[in-house]
Amino acid sequence: MQTTSLKFRQLASQALADETLRTALGDVERIMPVIRNSALDQLENPEAWFDRASASRDRTLAELDVYLEAFEQKVQQLGGHVHWAADGTEACEIIAGICETAGARTVTKSKSMVTEEIELNAFLESRDMTVVETDLGEYIIQLRGERPSHILAPALHVTLSEVAETFHRHHDLERAAPLREPTEMLLEARAVLRDRFLSADVGITGANFLVAETGGVVIVTNEGNADLTASLPDTHIVVTGIEKVVPTLEDAGLMLRLLARSAAGQRLSTYTTLIHGPRRAEDSSGPSNFHVVLLDNGRSDMLGTQLQEMLRCIRCSACINHCPVYTAVGGHAYGSVYSGPMGAVLTPGLAGLHAAAHLPNASTFCGRCEEVCPVRIPIPKMLRYWRDREFERRMTPRSVRYGLDWWTHMNASPRIYRSLLGIAARLLRGLSSRGWITRLPGPGRAWTRYRDMPTPAGQTFQHQWRRTRGRAGES
Numbered sequence: 260m261q262t263t264s265l266k267f268r269q270l271a272s273q274a275l276a277d278e279t280l281r282t283a284l285g286d287v288e289r290i291m292p293v294i295r296n297s298a299l300d301q302l303e304n305p306e307a308w309f310d311r312a313s314a315s316r317d318r319t320l321a322e323l324d325v326y327l328e329a330f331e332q333k334v335q336q337l338g339g340h341v342h343w344a345a346d347g348t349e350a351c352e353i354i355a356g357i358c359e360t361a362g363a364r365t366v367t368k369s370k371s372m373v374t375e376e377i378e379l380n381a382f383l384e385s386r387d388m389t390v391v392e393t394d395l396g397e398y399i400i401q402l403r404g405e406r407p408s409h410i411l412a413p414a415l416h417v418t419l420s421e422v423a424e425t426f427h428r429h430h431d432l433e434r435a436a437p438l439r440e441p442t443e444m445l446l447e448a449r450a451v452l453r454d455r456f457l458s459a460d461v462g463i464t465g466a467n468f469l470v471a472e473t474g475g476v477v478i479v480t481n482e483g484n485a486d487l488t489a490s491l492p493d494t495h496i497v498v499t500g501i502e503k504v505v506p507t508l509e510d511a512g513l514m515l516r517l518l519a520r521s522a523a524g525q526r527l528s529t530y531t532t533l534i535h536g537p538r539r540a541e542d543s544s545g546p547s548n549f550h551v552v553l554l555d556n557g558r559s560d561m562l563g564t565q566l567q568e569m570l571r572c573i574r575c576s577a578c579i580n581h582c583p584v585y586t587a588v589g590g591h592a593y594g595s596v597y598s599g600p601m602g603a604v605l606t607p608g609l610a611g612l613h614a615a616a617h618l619p620n621a622s623t624f625c626g627r628c629e630e631v632c633p634v635r636i637p638i639p640k641m642l643r644y645w646r647d648r649e650f651e652r653r654m655t656p657r658s659v660r661y662g663l664d665w666w667t668h669m670n671a672s673p674r675i676y677r678s679l680l681g682i683a684a685r686l687l688r689g690l691s692s693r694g695w696i697t698r699l700p701g702p703g704r705a706w707t708r709y710r711d712m713p714t715p716a717g718q719t720f721q722h723q724w725r726r727t728r729g730r731a732g733e734s
């Protein structure tokens with residue numbers, strides 16, 4: 260898994276200067292929490308649903324091997340094949356092999372973050388196959404040669420005029436007038452993609468859940484593109500992470516209720532499809548060949564560690580939509596497929612801390628990610644875990660390490676602590692004007708560049724406490 264996460268600071272600065280991006284992200288911040296809350300309010304006691312979902316995910320993770328093997332057996336009984344991939348390269352080789360056996364020239368795909376994680380498109384293209392993304396957002400960014408900037412809305416960063424310009428450049432079509440309206444663009448993309456669907460030799464989808472008791476694969480979309488991808492070509496390949504298995508259909512139902520509400524404020528996604536193996540004799544359509552590729556790629560290393568709870572994630576994106584850092588800088592700044600708070604924990608888990616060391620610091624620790632997570636993942640606790648590892652491995656910048664050493668030393672001596680704090684309180688008061696400090700010197704300058712600070716009391720809390728307690732004793 261390739262990342263540019265080490266450039267987070269630089270990419271975040273560029274993103275902060277991009278006004279168009281800030282407008283798009285402002286909409287996420289404004290709209291997504293409102294629609295999520297109103298959808299969850301329709302559930303009686305949503306917190307109890309979160310508890311049930313989190314307990315169900317924990318039960319599954321505690322016996323992940325058992326449920327995965329049960330799923331494999333069921334798929335085989337249904338006439339499908341299950342492949343186990345230890346890492347991205349192995350997964351790509353397996354998928355390319357299946358495509359080559361099917362004589363594939365054109366491969367259609369529905370949105371799958373796992374295939375982004377393993378960079379499947381580039382791999383298949385290097386084997387002379389044409390890969391066509393069929394989710395509208397993915398299709399737009401594929402034409403633009405970009406990465407997704409959000410796990411649910413991959414083209415969130417692209418404006419309407421940029422979409423029009425992209426279609427004008429890539430679609431070889433005669434038009435009466437240039438594209439302006441979203442519906443016109445949608446219809447054009449749909450017409451182009453219809454041809455691709457019909458000419459595809461292999462369809463590749465992800466999976467939202469795998470049901471161990473039935474061998475079913477659950478896929479949700481709002482466009483129906485996954486259904487066409489899965490059912491029109493003669494070969495269907497499902498690619499997903501090992502953590503996506505759930506024990507029963509009832510568990511899948513529980514997750515689906517929370518997924519659609521947390522993701523897009525819907526009671527249920529527009530299309531929820533359950534696929535059980537290849538076409539049966541009595542079926543009028545569907546693929547003859549059905550394969551499921553189960554990817555590990557670092558996930559099993561997280562089991563039994565302090566990161567295990569991250570594997571509960573159902574990729575709803577609620578934590579991303581509520582994160583003040585994500586809504587300021589967007590997904591590309593994170594330099595990996597997974598962005599926002601979940602990405603800041605997951606990316607170092609999958610790619611290694613050396614490849615993503617800045618991400619656990621991309622947080623204000625406001626705790627909203629944990630609050631909104633429908634499977635109760637304690638994201639701030641995990642970010643602290645990664646920061647500890649970073650400190651232990653001396654990956655933290657020297658200035659921070661020395662600063663923390665100095666802070667520890669100061670806190671170990673009450674006398675030094677009190678006198679330094681007293682000096683700081685007086686100095687800060689001296690810097691204020693009309694009740695506010697608008698400019699701090701030294702490293703404090705970054706803080707006051709974007710915000711003012713109310714004038715402090717000029718005395719420490721302890722000093723004031725001693726003084727008022729003394730007065731209370733006199734009265």
Ligand code: SF4
Nearest residue numbers: 572573575576578632
């Ligand atoms: S961490 Fe929680 S809130 Fe974030 S995407 Fe995963 S399930 Fe959703």
